[in-house]
Amino acid sequence: MAQKEIAVLDVGSTYTKCVALLDSEQGYSVLGQCNAPTTIEDITIGVEEAFREIAKQLGRREFRPAEIRACSSAAGGLRMVAMGFMSRVTAKAAKEAAMTAGARVLEVLSDADAPDMKVEILREISPDIILLAGGTDGGQEDSLVSDARLIAKSGVRAAVIIAGNVRAQDGAIAALQGSLARAIPVANIMPTIHELNLRPAREAIHREFIKEIVRAPGLRKLLEIVSDREVIPTPGAVLMGAELLSLGTPRNKGLQEIVVLDIGGATTDVHSVLPKLAGLPIEERGLIITDAKQVLYRTVEGNLGLRVSARGIFDAAGPVKVLERAGLAGKMSESTALEFGAKLEKEHSYTPQNPAEKALEKGMAVTALEIAIRRHAGHVAIEVDPVMGIIPGMPIGRDLRDVRKVIAVGGVFQHMPEEEGIDLVRRAFANPGPSLLPEKFDVAIDRDYILYAAGILSKVRPDAAFQFAAGRLHFR
Numbered sequence: 001m002a003q004k005e006i007a008v009l010d011v012g013s014t015y016t017k018c019v020a021l022l023d024s025e026q027g028y029s030v031l032g033q034c035n036a037p038t039t040i041e042d043i044t045i046g047v048e049e050a051f052r053e054i055a056k057q058l059g060r061r062e063f064r065p066a067e068i069r070a071c072s073s074a075a076g077g078l079r080m081v082a083m084g085f086m087s088r089v090t091a092k093a094a095k096e097a098a099m100t101a102g103a104r105v106l107e108v109l110s111d112a113d114a115p116d117m118k119v120e121i122l123r124e125i126s127p128d129i130i131l132l133a134g135g136t137d138g139g140q141e142d143s144l145v146s147d148a149r150l151i152a153k154s155g156v157r158a159a160v161i162i163a164g165n166v167r168a169q170d171g172a173i174a175a176l177q178g179s180l181a182r183a184i185p186v187a188n189i190m191p192t193i194h195e196l197n198l199r200p201a202r203e204a205i206h207r208e209f210i211k212e213i214v215r216a217p218g219l220r221k222l223l224e225i226v227s228d229r230e231v232i233p234t235p236g237a238v239l240m241g242a243e244l245l246s247l248g249t250p251r252n253k254g255l256q257e258i259v260v261l262d263i264g265g266a267t268t269d270v271h272s273v274l275p276k277l278a279g280l281p282i283e284e285r286g287l288i289i290t291d292a293k294q295v296l297y298r299t300v301e302g303n304l305g306l307r308v309s310a311r312g313i314f315d316a317a318g319p320v321k322v323l324e325r326a327g328l329a330g331k332m333s334e335s336t337a338l339e340f341g342a343k344l345e346k347e348h349s350y351t352p353q354n355p356a357e358k359a360l361e362k363g364m365a366v367t368a369l370e371i372a373i374r375r376h377a378g379h380v381a382i383e384v385d386p387v388m389g390i391i392p393g394m395p396i397g398r399d400l401r402d403v404r405k406v407i408a409v410g411g412v413f414q415h416m417p418e419e420e421g422i423d424l425v426r427r428a429f430a431n432p433g434p435s436l437l438p439e440k441f442d443v444a445i446d447r448d449y450i451l452y453a454a455g456i457l458s459k460v461r462p463d464a465a466f467q468f469a470a471g472r473l474h475f476r
Contacts, residue, residue, distance in 0.1 A: 004066040005031065007054075008453040009047065010234055011072040011222060012038055014265065014348055015411075018050040019453045020063065021468075028457065028468040032057035033448050038074055040218045044225060067227040069456050071237035074219060080205075081127040083109045083118075083151075085134040085143040090164065093190045094133040097163065097198045099298045101205035102236025103129065111143060115150055122154035129208050130158050130181070131201060132172065135165030137191045148172035152179035159208045163189040163201045184208075194282045196294050206232045232456070238262055238409065239271050239298055240455030244466055245407075245473075246273035252466045257403040259438065260451065261369055261425065263410035265307030265348060268368045270376040271298045272400060292378060292398035299376045304368040306361065306412055310344040317367045325370075325427070326363025332356060351415070362424055365412050369428035376400075378436040395436055403438040405475060409446045421445040422476055442475035 003024035010017040016038045020031040034057070036050035055063040080103045084091030087110035098105045106125050109118050122130070130151060134143040144164040148171075151160055157180040162172050166188055173183045186200040213219045213231055223229050232240075238260065248254025260271040277293050303312030314322055319334040328337075340360055344350060352358040378397020406425060413421040422443045429437055454469035 005063070006067040006069065007051070007063075007065040008456055009050070009068065009070040009072075009222075009226075010237070010449060010452050011043060011046075011070060011074045011219070011231075012234065013040070013074050014038055016043075016046045016050055017449050017452075018047075018054060019449065020054045020058075020065065021453075023067070023461075023464075027464040028461075030448070030472070032063075040074060043074070043219050043222045047222075047225065068225050069228065069460070070222060070226050070231045071234045071452055071456055072213065072219065072222065072231050073234040079125060079127045080105050080129045080131060081107045081109065081122065081125055082131045083133065083147050084164070085111050085140055087112045089193070090133045090135065090190055093196060093198075094131045094163070094201075096196070096294065096297070097133075097189045097201040098129075098131050098205060099300065100198055100236070100239055100296050101202040102233030102239065103205055103209075104300075104302075109147075115146075118147070118150050119154045122151065122156050126156055127158050128212055129205060130156075130160045131189075131205070132160055132162050133164045133189050135168060135188075136193055137166050137188050139165055141165055141168035141171070144168040145171040145175055148175035148183075151181050152176050155180060157181065159184055159211075161186060161201055161204045161208070163187065163204075198294075198296070202236070206230075206236060209233050234452060235262070235269055235298065235300070237452040237455035238269070239296065240458055241451035241453070241469060242271045242273050242407070242455075243296060244454055244458040244462065245405075245451075245469055247275055249462045249466050251463050252470075254466075255405050255470070257400075258405040258407060259373075259400060259403050259441075260407045260409065261373070261428075263365055263368055263372075263408075263412060264305055265411070266302070266305040266309050268301045268304040268372040269298060270301075270372050271296075272376065272398065272403070273297075274398075274400075274403075276402070297376070297398060299372070301368070301372045301375065304372055306364060306368070306410075307344050307348045310341040310364065311338070313364050313368050313371075314338055314341050316371055322360070322363050322367050324363075325366045326359045328356065328359055328363065332360070361412065362416075362420075365410075366424055366427050369425070373428060373437060374433075374435045380434045380436065382434060397436065399436045401436050401439050404441050406438060406441050406443050407446055407451065407473060408443065409449070409451055413445050414447050418445050418447065421447070444473040444475045446473060448472065 008019045015035045021028045032054040034053040039045040051063045082094035084094045091110035095108045160181045162185045176183045242260045246258045262269040323329045381394045450472045454465045457465035
């Protein structure tokens with residue numbers, strides 16, 4: 001194959017990240033990497049600035065890639081509602097499908113919610129997408145149709161991805177006819193009580209994300225410059241990169257169990273991929289949803305971020321704990337710490353100006369990661385629950401103890417030496433308590449934002465994308 005230059009973009013609300021690559025028969029190699037301010041009013045202005053910076057790095061007058069591929073979070077994320085029958089089964093499965101696609105799930109509705117309440121919630125949120133599940137294939141049929149009727153009654157103008165019992169899908173489609181909602185049937189996300197099939201719903205969500213970008217005037221031009229006219233949500237690209245590294249390809253052995261920590265300005269995301277769960281026999285799976293035994297899993301802490309939701313970290317942990325994590329206990333007042341958090345929320349581009357502020361930002365990052373990791377992972381039971389058959393010492397929830405690779409992503413890691421970033425991550429895991437956290441692991445800092453690029457490229461050349469990512473991430 002002839003070699004060519006390509007660009008992979010991550011268009012965020014504040015910055016547009018660009019990785020320039022040489023695509024050849026030998027694989028992908030990095031030509032340059034940069035960040036440029038995102039220009040929401042016309043996305044191509046920021047992209048052109050990124051290309052000019054790449055050209056400077058290459059010692060050229062211009063950089064004109066033969067291909068451009070992209071992900072984005074600049075549209076604010078898709079507003080989604082997940083609906084299902086049982087709250088701990090199909091409704092939760094719908095949420096997992098949306099989360100692994102990189103969507104922003106604002107509400108999960110189930111049979112536990114009154115019909116009138118469902119209608120009111122839908123009207124209040126006015127979601128872009130509703131992921132409608134309910135019933136295994138050949139199982140319960142009424143909930144899918146009745147929920148479709150409630151969606152029609154609500155009057156919301158949403159895309160309804162129908163991913164429930166295949167026997168009930170025609171009835172759900174009929175219930176939506178004549179309403180403002182669009183019906184999009186896909187394979188059942190939970191065909192049996194022991195099985196998840198998330199990919200068809202995830203792909204449908206990604207297609208709707210593209211349509212959402214088309215409706216955003218400034219972002220519409222992004223679709224005009226990308227080579228495949230496809231832009232996926234950034235969290236979805238990161239998870240695709242994590243999945244590629246963990247599972248590998250037919251020609252490349254994967255890294256097996258991994259955890260990815262992605263701390264941003266608004267949220268802290270935790271992704272985990274546990275391939276060993278794919279081979280569990282049915283008797284060990286139990287109810288796959290309640291036992292958190294799916295291979296791919298993502299959680300989002302929307303109140304834990306280093307800019308947009310900086311004060312959320314203090315609210316969740318308390319200023320005393322943040323100051324302790326920062327090594328500033330007794331050296332900085334709680335009020336000063338809270339003022340710093342408020343400043344970060346107001347001035348998103350602000351960077352710490354002195355050693356105390358730098359230490360405090362690191363303390364905030366450690367605290368956010370600690371909380372997010374523990375909410376993602378399971379725990380060891382400490383009390384007896386005879387109803388659920390739980391005894392002390394029994395692992396409950398997602399077990400990460402066998403994870404050997406942890407990857408950290410986020411702007412905070414770009415502004416510190418790699419060793420400091422690794423130390424920051426290890427501090428977040430230092431006191432697991434009853435949480436089922438990794439026990440012996442190596443850490444890699446994705447300072448060049450390789451993971452999202454690998455996720456996007458995995459759809460084009462999976463073997464080359466794997467080798468590219470694995471070769472650029474250095475675990476210690």
